[in-house]
Amino acid sequence: MASSGVSVSPECISVFNELKLGKDLKWIVYMIADNGKEIVVEHTEKKSDASQEEQWNAFREFLVNSKTKNKAGKEGPGARYAIYDVEYDAPGGSYGEGTRNKIAFLSWIPDNLAPWPKMVYSSSKDAIKRSLNGVATDIQANDESDIEFESIISNIQKGRF
Numbered sequence: 001m002a003s004s005g006v007s008v009s010p011e012c013i014s015v016f017n018e019l020k021l022g023k024d025l026k027w028i029v030y031m032i033a034d035n036g037k038e039i040v041v042e043h044t045e046k047k048s049d050a051s052q053e054e055q056w057n058a059f060r061e062f063l064v065n066s067k068t069k070n071k072a073g074k075e076g077p078g079a080r081y082a083i084y085d086v087e088y089d090a091p092g093g094s095y096g097e098g099t100r101n102k103i104a105f106l107s108w109i110p111d112n113l114a115p116w117p118k119m120v121y122s123s124s125k126d127a128i129k130r131s132l133n134g135v136a137t138d139i140q141a142n143d144e145s146d147i148e149f150e151s152i153i154s155n156i157q158k159g160r161f
Contacts, residue, residue: 079121
């Protein structure tokens with residue numbers, strides 16, 4: 001349980017393991033339930049024949065368009081946690097080139113989020129991150145520019161995050 005008192009639903013872990021082991025899923029989006037007590041799976045997306053950039057853009061749009069209720073119950077910009085199976089071309093070098101995959105954990109907490117959900121999402125991040133064994137990289141995104149496809153791929157290729 002997080003310091004915020006928010007727990008992680010067992011489904012969050014089982015769906016993550018499905019992505020990690022089965023490789024059928026491309027991404028998962030988690031949210032804090034409306035009751036504010038549990039992190040739950042909001043959406044999963046299977047891999048498709050679309051390009052990597054098209055798949056990322058669909059994921060990005062889902063995050064950017066998410067909504068979160070504030071303490072008064074009014075909807076505003078949304079925060080989310082997500083897992084994305086990033087496929088990228090490894091840079092040349094002694095290990096050779098080729099396609100690689102990294103499982104990325106993304107914490108989407110927009111700067112324009114109301115104070116209460118921002119605090120709850122920020123203080124609950126470690127609870128879900130600790131529950132998901134096998135995450136290779138952690139991305140903190142607070143602005144739409146933080147989740148541009150080219151920027152993400154470039155940073156992952158260079159081992160940043």
